[in-house]
């Protein structure tokens with residue numbers, strides 16, 4: 001066991017765990033976060049995706065010790081039910097899921113891509129999601145929701161969330 | 174709303190406490206009282222059907238607080254299909270209250286009525302017609318009108334219910350809210366079978382696309398899935414499954430994990446092995462390290478020749494769905510006889526999240542948080558497993574990853590219960606991907622042989638179906654925990670197959686629940702013809718043999734496999750007589766609603782009338798051939814009409830099939846939520862494409878080899894999806910039917926038919942992998 005400091009969704013945490021524990025287990029069991037999910041533990045499905053330094057990362061496949069001190073964002077770090085992030089809002093507006101178990105993988109992967117490549121083509125979006133699984137088959141609605149969000153971004157629709165993100169961090173830090 | 178949807182599991186509220194907290198009235202409602210209400214001795218196991226026994230008491234379904242808030246109790250749960258929201262709509266509509274004043278409690282054995290199992294597309298018919306939740310709401314609304322009539326001294330004809338109150342028609346100032354009428358009391362009424370449902374023409378909430386109330390919480394990571402249930406003092410368990418089918422436990426070397434950090438206990442019960450530790454990672458490591466010796470497995474039949482093996486089994490259980498008695502004569506006298514054999518693989522549920530459950534078993538009290546489709550049946554089987562009485566067990570439903578049938582939800586509930594009982598503390602178990610995929614209850618393989626006789630004009634005069642499939646275990650129901658792997662490992666026998674040959678003659682009326690009888694047959698038994706077609710000479714004989722793997726309902730169980738065979742064969746027949754596949758179907762269909770969805774899908778797709786295959790196709794230059802195919806079904810013989818047109822492209826050199834467009838028409842009676850229905854239709858199509866083109870359980874030697882997302886690869890988000898168009902045929906005054914499993918049932922056949930249209934090659938074995946398509950292309954004459 002060792003003491004590891006983590007910054008998750010702008011909030012500092014100290015956990016005392018086996019340093020080889022997969023990040024996902026620490027997030028969902030020690031910190032009781034509900035965004036990242038266990039799908040395979042093998043890096044094959046995306047359900048556990050979080051954003052680390054702007055990259056979509058599969059938290060089931062990295063040991064917690066390797067991310068000590070790095071800012072980690074989970075699905076709940078983007079927005080709340082009352083105030084969803086625009087990409088989350090786009091999924092809600094488009095009713096773009098069914099059971100929703102896959103949603104962390106879909107939203108976090110798409111968000112990381114569009115943050116990096118705002119003008120990503122549909123082919124690039126599909127490429128980024130090539131190893132994300134939605135077994136309910138909400139595929140079409142999900143791609144549409146991502147594109148709607150992308151168009152809003154491109155049109156410069158002001159995102160209330162970006163401004164509020166700072167406030168959120170202060171509140172929870 | 175989200176806090177109501179995801180009540181904190183830790184609180185584990187009793188119904189009494191919940192109702193108190195939610196401001197609705199207090200209903201004394203213990204499990205024992207429930208049993209008496211139901212006319213059952215406490216703990217008795219009755220042979221309930223899929224829909225349970227319900228409850229005749231209005232108070233079991235609806236409570237209205239003095240503040241006018243409505244709490245409804247349902248035994249049909251949200252599985253990701255939108256049923257929670259649709260049931261809120263139903264309650265709001267039928268009771269005439271605003272939807273945000275309704276709280277819905279789903280599937281908790283200490284709070285909700287026993288509605289058996291949420292499955293088989295039965296929720297819509299069961300709760301949205303003239304019984305159960307719908308009838309309870311109608312009964313309550315009429316009761317309120319009567320109470321208001323007394324209170325106001327106005328005859329009921331002059332009163333109307335709206336917005337949570339009853340008011341005098343034309344004089345809205347004379348109005349009494351429901352909360353005042355009931356004054357925080359119970360109804361003390363029975364469901365009134367004569368209570369009138371609101372006519373669909375008056376609906377303002379039901380029948381509209383109310384957005385899913387759970388999506389904001391889900392999309393923002395706040396929703397409590399069963400995976401997120403946390404209980405104070407909770408430990409983490411991990412199971413150690415046998416390495417091979419048929420392997421049994423020789424011994425466990427507990428010393429191999431001695432002193433591992435966090436380890437609480439190694440648990441062994443018959444062939445069930447698991448470990449419990451403080452943290453999930455510790456449990457996982459201990460399970461990996463634990464030295465367990467197993468006997469050798471049982472060699473499995475060679476997968477390459479499995480269907481022939483299946484076809485040659487003699488210890489079969491035979492059933493005749495229909496038999497007009499003259500099929501052999503008619504075939505002998507027919508102008509033409511056509512025959513074909515279709516094969517379908519084992520496939521798996523393959524939920525995105527592996528199954529998970531939390532159990533708290535201490536002495537004679539057990540609580541299990543489970544994503545089971547069947548809280549009441551699970552209560553009984555978990556009690557059996559734990560040696561408790563059913564009333565000592567409480568099952569609380571929490572949604573899991575979409576299940577599509579019996580995935581691992583029951584299995585893991587037993588795992589958690591066994592481990593928790595062994596340590597006397599709450600234990601959470603989440604299966605590994607390999608454990609889930611190696612041992613789940615697969616949808617069974619099929620081999621189906623069919624023959625038809627045609628008259629000189631090319632019309633079908635006789636249809637002969639003979640099919641073989643497999644079974645082992647299945648839904649545990651109320652009394653068979655051995656039907657899933659963990660129960661079997663713990664010493665309970667799975668339901669096997671009792672051979673029975675020859676099959677008894679069909680009696681009663683046609684039951685086409687598994688869609689064994691093709692849509693084109695009359696389904697005539699004992700003077701009634703409940704089939705949808707015109708072919709009078711008909712025989713449908715099914716054989717079931719013991720499966721080496723566990724089997725169980727998988728989205729459109731048996732219906733998909735049978736429909737694949739019927740609808741592909743129908744297409745072959747149309748091609749043989751050079752008829753347009755749509756026209757030829759209509760020639761043999763008499764059910765007007767099935768005809769209508771066929772016509773509607775064809776019209777929407779812009780179907781070009783001509784026989785298949787398409788002439789001069791397979792443009793050799795581009796190397797890609799395009800074609801279209803149709804398939805249709807009346808799901809379960811009475812539970813949802815659907816027709817689908819698929820347009821595909823076939824790469825002639827690689828055999829790769831791409832579905833470009835998919836047009837589906839569905840009639841499931843009154844549409845409760847149009848967007849929700851469309852979401853189901855779309856999901857069913859993608860799921861259907863995945864199963865038709867890719868999915869196949871594989872094995873070798875004595876074990877399953879499709880154990881992760883590389884070896885069992887469904888349709889991922891990067892894979893090409895077709896343009897999907899949906900037509901909803903709304904029938905407000907018809908009975909509500911199932912909507913969640915119709916498109917998936919017809920997709921494989923429509924794609925196979927489109928491949929044939931494009932290329933002239935018929936692929937008779939699913940999935941249509943590039944290798945199989947190439948082989949069929951090469952086999953063309």
Ligand code: FES
Pocket residue numbers: 037038039040041042043044045046047048049058059060061
């Ligand atoms: S759970 Fe991490 S990729 Fe599947």
Ligand code: FES
Pocket residue numbers: 097098099100101102103133134135136137138253525574575
């Ligand atoms: S919505 Fe169920 S897995 Fe994607």
